[in-house]
Amino acid sequence: MLSNLVKWLTGAAKTAEASMPPPHNALLNSLLVMAWFVESRDPYTGGHLWRVSRFAKILSEALELPVAEVARISLGGFLHDLGKIGIPDAILRKPTALTEEEYALMRTHPEIGWRMLAGHPLAGLVKEAVYSHHERPDGLGYPRGLTLQEIPLEARIVGICDAFDAMTSSRPYRSGMSRGQALAILHSQSGKQFDSPLCKRFIALGRAGALDHVMGHSDDGIPLQECPMCGPTLVVRREQQPGEHIFCRNCGGDFILHNTDQQGLSAQPTGQQGEVRDLQPEADIPLIKRVLDEAMSRMPIAELLAFPLLNARSDVVANRKVLS
Numbered sequence: 485m486l487s488n489l490v491k492w493l494t495g496a497a498k499t500a501e502a503s504m505p506p507p508h509n510a511l512l513n514s515l516l517v518m519a520w521f522v523e524s525r526d527p528y529t530g531g532h533l534w535r536v537s538r539f540a541k542i543l544s545e546a547l548e549l550p551v552a553e554v555a556r557i558s559l560g561g562f563l564h565d566l567g568k569i570g571i572p573d574a575i576l577r578k579p580t581a582l583t584e585e586e587y588a589l590m591r592t593h594p595e596i597g598w599r600m601l602a603g604h605p606l607a608g609l610v611k612e613a614v615y616s617h618h619e620r621p622d623g624l625g626y627p628r629g630l631t632l633q634e635i636p637l638e639a640r641i642v643g644i645c646d647a648f649d650a651m652t653s654s655r656p657y658r659s660g661m662s663r664g665q666a667l668a669i670l671h672s673q674s675g676k677q678f679d680s681p682l683c684k685r686f687i688a689l690g691r692a693g694a695l696d697h698v699m700g701h702s703d704d705g706i707p708l709q710e711c712p713m714c715g716p717t718l719v720v721r722r723e724q725q726p727g728e729h730i731f732c733r734n735c736g737g738d739f740i741l742h743n744t745d746q747q748g749l750s751a752q753p754t755g756q757q758g759e760v761r762d763l764q765p766e767a768d769i770p771l772i773k774r775v776l777d778e779a780m781s782r783m784p785i786a787e788l789l790a791f792p793l794l795n796a797r798s799d800v801v802a803n804r805k806v807l808s
């Protein structure tokens with residue numbers, strides 16, 4: 485009888501173990517979910533984290549970084565704005581340009597993110613993307629005013645991708661720029677706001693159309709849709725079906741999804757407003773799981789834990805590639 489009990493307990497423990505995500509996945513998953521909720525406070529940034537993560541992956545791959553590094557930098561792109569949790573709604577959602585005082589507060593978000601991550605077992609993986617993505621090669625960035633190569637590679641990559649997405653996305657006070665306009669601004673800021681060789685590589689990717697499938701999208705193959713009142717704020721999720729309702733996070737407008745021949749699901753306004761319950765933020769868990777699974781399949785635990793070495797190596801690799 486005792487041996488049966490031991491056998492049952494062992495079996496039960498194995499089943500429980502098999503159904504639980506590995507601890508590193510669970511730890512990273514909680515960070516991605518947190519980042520999602522932080523982003524959802526700003527109704528105009530639907531899909532921003534996903535796009536920055538994809539742009540960072542495309543640029544890192546073009547630099548021929550090791551696959552584990554590509555995965556880590558892409559995760560950093562997803563998590564870079566974690567610190568915006570500490571920025572008041574009145575500033576985050578302000579429909580007009582920020583005053584100097586408000587901008588000073590906004591500039592605290594990298595440091596808040598860095599402090600949030602302090603003590604997290606996997607902080608080293610994404611800390612620099614979070615802490616240093618607003619640093620500039622000319623030393624005029626924040627929070628530390630680092631210059632050129634002092635800025636960790638992932639932060640230089642994420643900084644370019646973040647700015648490109650901000651420029652090509654619509655804001656309450658302006659429509660998103662065209663790809664060409666945004667690339668021209670990157671070019672004009674090359675060596676000042678953005679790392680020059682990385683910028684050159686990113687602009688070449690943009691001109692070749694390698695970023696088009698991410699621009700204006702919130703998931704692979706899923707473009708943002710237009711709210712007639714607010715612009716492209718509507719995020720359709722991969723798992724959604726015709727007949728489901730989605731809501732504009734800015735004006736609360738209610739939309740129903742229809743199937744169309746040309747572009748799959750299309751959101752049509754119903755003329756109604758969403759209820760309080762409809763407008764609550766909700767993480768896209770399947771998308772987060774896909775982002776995480778993709779990263780973890782390329783980022784073995786051993787390499788993950790050996791991160792400081794990996795980072796040093798990839799900086800060398802990247803500098804060699806971009807300068808060649």
Ligand SMILES: [Fe+2]
Nearest residue numbers: 564565593617
């Ligand atoms: Fe930021």
